[in-house]
């Protein structure tokens with residue numbers, strides 16, 4: 539339900555035109571470890587260069603959980619969600635997108651003017667102030683913080699136009715939502731960051747939504763073998779369905795098992811999709827001399843990774859991170875959406891189930907227990 543507030547009275551005694559704040563239902567965290575609740579929140583009318591998007595589907599990503607459980611420092615009250623698709627419902631003054639345009643939300647909108655944007659690295663845009671500014675307020679009048687500047691587990695968001703990417707109409711919404719985080723990140727990590735090529739060997743550590751997206755991108759890149767690694771045996775079937783050639787449990791035999799499948803060398807590329815020092819170290823040990831580790835998981839500030847100085851030199855390995863798949867969402871989301879439209883990209887395996895906004899807290903419990911791939915909230 540999306541209720542428009544009574545229009546404010548203008549100074550002249552008349553009634554303000556069309557644009558006014560609206561009240562929507564949203565999934566809100568009030569503090570670290572606090573119970574998640576659906577609350578009614580007030581969103582401002584879109585200002586110049588902004589749009590209001592009615593959300594159709596939003597995935598629950600591990601980074602949302604990290605905001606709630608204290609892994610990532612967050613400000614509260616916080617609307618969760620940053621991986622979503624919806625439809626432009628209202629455009630602020632001077633906006634260019636027509637109402638009704640289907641879009642995917644982009645949590646790293648690029649300014650296109652800073653040093654990084656100008657040298658073609660928009661995922662590292664230096665204009666990072668926007669996501670930290672509160673927008674809207676709770677019913678009891680507190681400024682509202684938004685996960686990664688979006689707060690997409692809600693009936694609607696009000697965001698800069700640069701934070702939406704138009705997509706074709708008619709795509710399955712529960713799959714289109716994933717283009718905004720897990721899939722763009724996974725596909726980009728494999729193609730843009732690591733540059734995996736056909737015939738290279740790959741290991742993927744951590745099989746949440748992003749890890750599974752990495753597996754399927756590695757398969758499309760022609761990698762072989764593709765070794766999927768997780769602590770939960772329950773991920774085996776999902777991993778194979780997503781594109782893994784082998785599933786390996788993360789235990790003390792892991793390094794040996796990987797070497798047994800790579801002529802004793804280790805893999806060309808490992809992807810760490812957890813964001814923990816222990817799994818970064820584990821993934822590091824799976825790579826061959828001269829291979830590369832790409833860290834995709836977002837970890838905690840004080841979780842220190844220790845590597846031997848001689849090991850770093852002698853192994854000649856590369857350690858790097860992939861922020862948002864080193865991608866330009868304005869270019870790459872439409873390409874992925876086109877794949878969904880023509881059937882060359884099927885993300886069905888990544889969607890473990892859909893649920894209503896009221897059921898969203900359940901998705902966080904399942905994520906915390908490591909169950910399934912992506913749980914997606916759908917809204918009518």
Ligand SMILES: [Zn+2]
Pocket residue numbers: 599600601602620621719720
């Ligand atoms: Zn995410």
Ligand SMILES: [Zn+2]
Pocket residue numbers: 648649650651652653654655656660662663664665
């Ligand atoms: Zn920039």
